[in-house]
Every structure is written in structure tokens, then in C-alpha cells.
Amino acid sequence: xxxxxxxxxxxxxxxxxxxxxxxxxxxxxxxxxxxxxxxxxxxxxxxxxxxxxxxxxxxxxxxxxxxxxxxxxxxxxx
Amino acid sequence: xxxxxxxxxxxxxxxxxxxxxxxxxxxxxxxxxxxxxxxxxxxxxxxxxxxxxxxxxxxxxxxxxxxxxxxxxxxxxxxxxxxxxxxxxxxxxxxxxxxxxxxxxxxxxxxxxxxxxxxxxxxxxxxxxxxxxxxxxxxxxxxxxxxxxxxxxxxxxxxxxxxxxxxxxxxxxxxxxxxxxxxxxxxxxxxxxxxxxxxxxxxxxxxxxxxxxxxxxxxxxxxxxxxxxxxxxxxxxxxxxxxxxxxxxxxxxxxxxxxxxxxxxxxxxxxxxxxxxxxxxxxxxxxxxxxxxxxxxxxxxxxxxxxxxxxxxxxxxxxxxxxxxxxxxxxxxxxxxxxxxxxxxxxxxxxxxxxxxxxxxxxxxxxxxxxxxxxxxxxxxxxxxxxxxxxxxxxxxxxxxxxxxxxxxxxxxxxxxxxxxxxxxxxxxxxxxxxxxxxxxxxxxxxxxxxxxxxxxxxxxxxxxxxxxxxxxxxxxxxxxxxxxxxxxxxxxxxxxxxxxxxxxxxxxxxxxxxxxxxxxxxxxxxxxxx
Numbered sequence: 278x279x280x281x282x283x284x285x286x287x288x289x290x291x292x293x294x295x296x297x298x299x300x301x302x303x304x305x306x307x308x309x310x311x312x313x314x315x316x317x318x319x320x321x322x323x324x325x326x327x328x329x330x331x332x333x334x335x336x337x338x339x340x341x342x343x344x345x346x347x348x349x350x351x352x353x354x355x
Numbered sequence: 356x357x358x359x360x361x362x363x364x365x366x367x368x369x370x371x372x373x374x375x376x377x378x379x380x381x382x383x384x385x386x387x388x389x390x391x392x393x394x395x396x397x398x399x400x401x402x403x404x405x406x407x408x409x410x411x412x413x414x415x416x417x418x419x420x421x422x423x424x425x426x427x428x429x430x431x432x433x434x435x436x437x438x439x440x441x442x443x444x445x446x447x448x449x450x451x452x453x454x455x456x457x458x459x460x461x462x463x464x465x466x467x468x469x470x471x472x473x474x475x476x477x478x479x480x481x482x483x484x485x486x487x488x489x490x491x492x493x494x495x496x497x498x499x500x501x502x503x504x505x506x507x508x509x510x511x512x513x514x515x516x517x518x519x520x521x522x523x524x525x526x527x528x529x530x531x532x533x534x535x536x537x538x539x540x541x542x543x544x545x546x547x548x549x550x551x552x553x554x555x556x557x558x559x560x561x562x563x564x565x566x567x568x569x570x571x572x573x574x575x576x577x578x579x580x581x582x583x584x585x586x587x588x589x590x591x592x593x594x595x596x597x598x599x600x601x602x603x604x605x606x607x608x609x610x611x612x613x614x615x616x617x618x619x620x621x622x623x624x625x626x627x628x629x630x631x632x633x634x635x636x637x638x639x640x641x642x643x644x645x646x647x648x649x650x651x652x653x654x655x656x657x658x659x660x661x662x663x664x665x666x667x668x669x670x671x672x673x674x675x676x677x678x679x680x681x682x683x684x685x686x687x688x689x690x691x692x693x694x695x696x697x698x699x700x701x702x703x704x705x706x707x708x709x710x711x712x713x714x715x716x717x718x719x720x721x722x723x724x725x726x727x728x729x730x731x732x733x734x735x736x737x738x739x740x741x742x743x744x745x746x747x748x749x750x751x752x753x754x755x756x757x758x759x760x761x762x763x764x765x766x767x768x769x770x771x772x773x774x775x776x777x778x779x780x781x782x783x784x785x786x787x788x789x790x791x792x793x794x795x796x797x798x799x800x801x802x803x804x805x806x807x808x809x810x811x812x813x814x815x816x817x818x819x820x821x822x823x824x825x826x827x828x829x830x831x832x833x834x835x836x837x838x839x840x841x842x843x844x845x846x847x848x849x850x851x852x853x854x855x856x857x858x859x860x861x862x863x864x865x866x867x868x869x870x871x872x873x874x875x876x877x878x879x880x881x882x883x884x885x886x
Contacts, residue, residue, distance in 0.1 A: 318440050318441075318452060320612070321440070321452065321612055321613070322462055324612035325458060325459055325566065325608070326462075328562070328605055329459070329563065332559040332560060332605065336559065339541065339552035339555060342550060343548060343550055
């Protein structure tokens with residue numbers, strides 16, 4: 278696939294992802310939204326905490342593999 | 356394949372590490388004073404000293420006197436959300452948890468908003484993210500162009516007025532930029548090491564940035580553009596797929612968490628409102644405001660470096676330019692233009708400017724004038740940034756930097772209402788800016804005249820005053836607050852509020868004065884309308 282095609286396909290996919298929730302949203306709900314009930318705070322905090330831990334794990338995974346590669350490289354040089 | 360972080364692939368400038376290495380030639384000659392000077396300039400200690408100065412000066416610019424002025428409207432919303440999250444009774448009724456943006460930063464600062472009416476903990480948290488960004492910019496510059504460029508880049512971002520002013524406020528853009536810069540570092544590591552796991556880490560960090568503020572999702576496009584223009588990083592494809600899944604999956608956490616917690620309809624309403632807002636600035640807004648906030652000289656140096664060093668161009672410039680151009684073009688086209696939206700590109704601009712400075716200092720063959728010229732250019736860039744940034748600390752109200760100053764007098768007016776007005780009394784203001792500040796400091800319900808009755812043209816958090824005349828006559832609003840800031844933006848609504856005051860015999864019960872438009876004047880006036 279050429280570069281320009283890759284860019285086009287990628288951007289189109291992203292636009293679909295961004296536009297999807299908008300298409301699903303119901304503008305009529307906007308009128309009465311301010312009276313919507315308060316969300317369960319504990320659920321929100323727990324989900325965000327899991328997301329942060331997940332990212333920390335991914336970064337640690339990448340860093341660990343990098344250290345492993347460097348150690349392996351030093352081994353081979355010896 | 357093994358990879359070493361200290362041996363970049365592709366065309367490379369002469370790095371300071373190389374210059375530090377003593378060679379046989381150098382050992383044979385007696386060093387002249389100029390050689391000694393060069394050795395000092397190229398030394399590791401100098402570079403790390405510059406980094407230390409960047410952290411100290413950047414820390415002072417971000418942390419000094421953070422409580423000098425009360426919160427502004429946006430800060431009131433985010434801090435109010437944080438307080439509502441921990442159930443602070445002063446805020447729960449006035450600041451719904453689910454509003455226009457994700458909640459990662461609000462959750463992080465919420466423990467400090469459990470009691471009372473604090474207005475600085477969020478600013479300290481934002482400032483710490485700003486200081487963290489300085490450190491990340493050093494790492495980024497070091498990875499791309501060597502230690503010296505990293506240290507200069509850290510110094511430039513440390514004193515950059517754009518970064519300083521936004522790091523001193525309870526805003527989402529500073530923490531978001533910290534995470535996007537971390538993602539950029541991961542992309543640099545990907546390119547340096549060709550270890551695809553860094554791409555996944557970059558995707559995850561972009562997801563985290565999106566959970567701080569959803570606009571960070573735009574940078575996924577920048578990653579796509581970078582990968583498309585440097586196609587060797589497309590493989591192995593499993594890492595690209597994992598990175599996309601990490602970024603988009605984490606971004607999807609925002610609507611999913613909101614829906615699971617019972618705030619789905621409100622979240623959708625905000626999304627619809629954000630996407631249907633009318634343009635608030637013209638096409639030239641970013642072209643005129645952002646270069647000034649970043650530093651015209653810094654931008655010019657970055658561009659000059661790109662032009663003059665074009666023969667050394669590699670994936671490094673492609674990465675940084677993708678990081679700059681994609682969000683810039685997107686928000687230039689996007690009708691709603693916020694001053695902080697482009698903070699994410701500031702680290703890339705700082706690194707490009709630092710690259711030019713470092714290249715001049717390390718130019719081969721070395722001449723005294725190139726070293727002096729490079730150091731002088733760096734000093735000029737720092738001076739051009741540190742002067743306006745210092746003014747943000749010492750005299751924010753008089754500072755010409757956009758986004759500074761806040762609303763002096765707002766905190767005092769809100770506190771006065773808290774102490775002297777019944778807690779249930781509703782307050783009418785000209786616009787939502789002062790309404791948010793009054794809500795924040797007083798805890799009283801507050802509505803703004805300028806809020807549109809059309810639900811598609813207003814922030815879903817705000818209740819419109821459909822018939823202000825009737826509302827005042829019926830006693831729904833007994834306290835009307837006029838403020839100079841809203842009046843300057845909306846003279847017609849200011850006139851309407853003052854007409855209501857006159858019509859119903861309102862009397863002044865409190866005023867606050869501050870410097871506004873270059874003169875000390877009344878900036879907030881509270882009227883009481885008799886029953």
C-alpha cells in the first residue's frame with residue numbers, strides 16, 4: 278500500500294471512530310440533560326484508575342523489553 | 356536485532372557525547388584557552404547545569420504565588436468537578452461531575468478538594484505536570500539531537516510564556532501535554548531502537564492524554580502521518596494494531612465510564628454541544644496569538660533550523676513536524692478555537708529551536724563565533740521568554756500574555772456573597788464566567804443572562820433565564836452581579852442587567868475594585884433588588 282493510501286485509510290478510520298459517537302448521540306437529550314442524575318462517583322474513579330494502571334503496565338512492558346535488549350547486546354559484544 | 360539508545364540511526368549531528376571523547380590528536384596538542392573554553396561548553400556538566408537551571412527557573416515560574424488571583428471560570432469548573440467527585444457539600448449542587456471533558460485530572464486532584472473552598476491545590480498539580488513536561492522535553496531533545504539540544508529545549512519550554520501561563524491554572528491542557536510529550540518520547544524511542552513496544556506505549560500514553568482532555572485524540576492522526584511518511588516503522592504490524600487499540604480503547608474509556616456511572620445522556624449532550632458550537636475566533640487567531648505566546652524568536656529559530664539544516668533531515672524532523680502540523684491544521688479548520696488547544700505542539704517547537712541552537716554551537720569546523728553565536732542565540736531566546744513569563748508571576752493582571760490575569764475581584768465578590776447572602780438566594784450575572792466564579796466561592800446558585808434558551812446553543816450545564824424581567828419581578832433573583840470583564844465582552848447583556856437593576860430599584864450592596872484596562876476601577880458590583 279502506498280504512503281498516501283495509508284494516510285487516507287488511517288485518517289478515514291479515525292474520522293469514523295470520532296464521528297461514531299456523534300452519530301449515535303441524540304440532540305434532543307441536550308435539552309433535559311442538566312437534570313440528569315449524578316453519576317456514581319466510585320465507578321468513575323475505579324474505571325479511570327484501571328486505565329492508568331493499564332498504561333503504566335504497557336510503558337513498563339516496553340521499558341523492560343528495552344533493558345532486555347540492551348543487556349543482550351552487551352552480552353553479545355563481550 | 357539489538358539496539359542501543361546511545362547510537363541513533365540515520366543522519367546525525369555531531370553530538371556532545373562524541374565531542375566529549377578525548378582523541379589522540381587532542382592529547383598531543385597543548386590546549387589553547389579557546390580549546391579549554393570549548394571543552395567546558397561541550398561538557399556534560401554544562402548541559403546538566405542548563406537542565407538544572409531549566410527545572411529551577413521553570414519550577415519558580417510555575418509555582419510562585421499561585422494563589423495571588425482567584426480561580427477563573429474554567430478553573431472553577433474543573434476544581435468544582437474535583438470537589439463534587441469527593442462529595443464536598445459546598446460544590447455538589449453547583450458543579451455536576453460529568454461536564455464537557457474527561458475526568459482524569461479532576462480525579463487526581465480531588466482528594467485535596469474534600470473540604471472547604473480551596474483554589475490552589477489544582478494549580479500546584481498542574482504546575483507539577485508542567486515541571487514534568489520540562490524533564491520530558493529534555494529526554495526528547497536528548498534522544499533526537501543529543502544532550503545539549505535536550506538541555507536547551509528544556510530551558511526554552513521552562514520559560515515559554517505559553518507553557519507557563521497554562522501550567523499556573525487548573526486547566527486540563529498542561530497535564531494533557533505532559534502525557535502527549537511522554538508519547539512523543541516513546542515514538543522517538545521507537546525510531547531510535549526499532550522496538551515496536553514503544554509504539555504501543557505511545558498509543559497507551561495518547562489514550563491517557565485523551566482521558567485528560569479529549570482533544571489529544573487528534574495526535575493519533577499525527578502518529579499515523581509519521582508512520583506513513585517513515586514506513587519502516589509500520590512493521591511488525593501487530594505493534595501498530597496494538598498501539599491503535601491501546602489509544603482508541605483507552606479513549607473509549609471516557610464515554611464508557613461515563614455511561615456505566617450513569618452520566619451517559621449528559622456526556623452525549625456535551626458532545627453534541629461541543630460539536631455544534633459556533634466559531635468563537637477568526638481564522639487568524641492561532642496564527643497571531645500562538646507564535647507570540649510561544650515566542651516569535653523561538654518559532655523563527657525553529658523554522659530557520661529546519662531550512663538551514665535541511666540536508667541533515669531525517670525521521671526526527673518528520674516526527675516533530677507531524678506533531679506540530681496535524682493539530683495546528685485540525686484546530687485551524689475546527690470552528691471553536693481555544694487558546695490552550697495548541698499547547699501540545701509547544702514541546703516539539705522547543706526541540707526544533709534547541710536543535711538549531713545546539714547545531715550552531717557544535718558546528719564543525721568549530722569557530723569561536725559559532726560557539727558564541729549559538730550561546731548568544733540561546734540566551735536571546737531564553738530572555739525573550741523569561742521576561743513575559745516573569746510578569747505572569749509578578750503582575751499577572753498587567754501581563755499582555757493571553758490567558759493570564761484571571762478575574763481579579765471575583766474571588767472576593769464570591770466570598771462576600773458566601774458571608775452575607777442567604778445560601779439559597781439565586782444570583783444573576785451577565786455571563787457564565789462570573790456565574791461560575793460566584794458559584795465556586797459562594798456556593799449560591801447562579802445563572803447568567805447571556806445563556807441561550809436554545810439547548811443546542813448553550814453549555815448543557817447552564818440554565819437559561821428565559822424571562823429575566825419576570826424572574827426579577829417574581830423575586831427568583833434578588834442579587835444581580837455586574838462585572839467589568841463580562842461587560843467588555845457582552846455590552847448588550849451588561850445593558851440588560853443594568854436596565855433590570857434600574858427598573859426594580861436595585862441598590863449597590865458591595866463592590867470590588869481591581870486593575871482592568873490599565874486603570875484601577877470597579878470590576879464587580881453586587882446589586883440587591885428589594886422584594
